[in-house]
Amino acid sequence: PQESAGLLRSGVHATLLSERPYQSPAAWTTLASGVPKEVHGVASFLESRLPGVRFAPVEDPEARWLFPFYGLLEVAHALGLGETTPVTRDRRAAPCLWEIVSAGGGSATVLNAYATSPVAPLRGRCLGDAFFREYLWLRFPPSRPMDCVWPPEAEAELAGSVLDPGGRVAEALRTFGELTPEEAAACAPGAGAAAHAHDSPFHLGWSIAVESNVFAAAARFLERDPSDLTFLVTALEDVVNHYYLECRWPER
Numbered sequence: 646p647q648e649s650a651g652l653l654r655s656g657v658h659a660t661l662l663s664e665r666p667y668q669s670p671a672a673w674t675t676l677a678s679g680v681p682k683e684v685h686g687v688a689s690f691l692e693s694r695l696p697g698v699r700f701a702p703v704e705d706p707e708a709r710w711l712f713p714f715y716g717l718l719e720v721a722h723a724l725g726l727g728e729t730t731p732v733t734r735d736r737r738a739a740p741c742l743w744e745i746v747s748a749g750g751g752s753a754t755v756l757n758a759y760a761t762s763p764v765a766p767l768r769g770r771c772l773g774d775a776f777f778r779e780y781l782w783l784r785f786p787p788s789r790p791m792d793c794v795w796p797p798e799a800e801a802e803l804a805g806s807v808l809d810p811g812g813r814v815a816e817a818l819r820t821f822g823e824l825t826p827e828e829a830a831a832c833a834p835g836a837g838a839a840a841h842a843h844d845s846p847f848h849l850g851w852s853i854a855v856e857s858n859v860f861a862a863a864a865r866f867l868e869r870d871p872s873d874l875t876f877l878v879t880a881l882e883d884v885v886n887h888y889y890l891e892c893r894w895p896e897r
Contacts (some may be wrong), residue, residue, distance in 0.1 A: 814850035
C-alpha cells in the first residue's frame with residue numbers, strides 16, 4: 646500500500662530475528678523492550694504461585710520429567726493453594742518502548758501488549774491484555790480483580806466500542822461460512838474446557854473477536870486524542886499460524 650511505502654522510505658526498518666528456542670512470549674517481550682529474554686526475564690505464557698514461591702512453568706513438551714510435578718501443582722490449585730495465571734507485568738525486568746517514551750516526556754497508547762497487567766501509570770493510556778481477555782486470560786483467570794486500565798477513566802472513552810468477546814464468537818466464525826449445530830454449541834461460552842481447546846473453533850472465534858476490540862479501541866483513541874506512540878498487539882496471526890494453517894493447506 647502507498648502508506649506503507651511512505652513509511653519505508655522515511656523511517657527505519659529491518660528484518661527481526663527471533664531467539665532460539667522459539668518462544669512467543671520471549672520474542673514479543675524482546676520486540677517491545679529491545680533486550681533479550683536473559684535481561685527482560687519473560688520466557689513463558691504462564692506463571693504459577695504457591696504459598697511463598699512464584700515460578701514460570703517450563704514450556705517444553707520434551708521435559709517429561711516435569712509432568713508429575715505439574716500434576717501435583719494441579720492438585721495444589723484444586724485445594725486452593727495458589728494459582729496459575731498468564732504472565733503479569735511484574736515478571737518483566739526491563740522497561741518497554743512505551744515506558745521509555747513516557748519517561749522521556751512523550752505520550753503513549755498501549756493496547757493489549759503482552760504482560761502489561763496489572764497496568765502501571767504512564768503518560769497516556771494503557772489497556773492491558775487482561776482487559777481485552779486474550780485467550781489465556783479466559784482459560785486461566787486470576788482469582789482476584791486486577792487493574793488493567795490506566796487511567797481508570799480511559800475505559801469510558803470507548804463508549805461501547807469494545808464488546809464482550811464471548812457473545813461474538815459464533816458471529817466471528819460465520820465470516821467463514823455457516824456453522825453446524827455442533828460447532829455452534831461448541832462456541833457457546835458455557836460449552837466447557839474441552840470445547841475451548843487451543844485448536845477448537847471457539848479459540849479462533851474468540852481471537853477474532855478480541856482483535857476486533859483492539860482495533861476498535863485504537864480507532865477511538867486515535868480519533869479523539871492521538872498519542873506520540875500507539876502500540877497495539879493482536880495474537881490472532883500467531884493463533885492462526887500455530888493451530889489453523891493445516892485447515893487451509895492440510896497437505897503441508
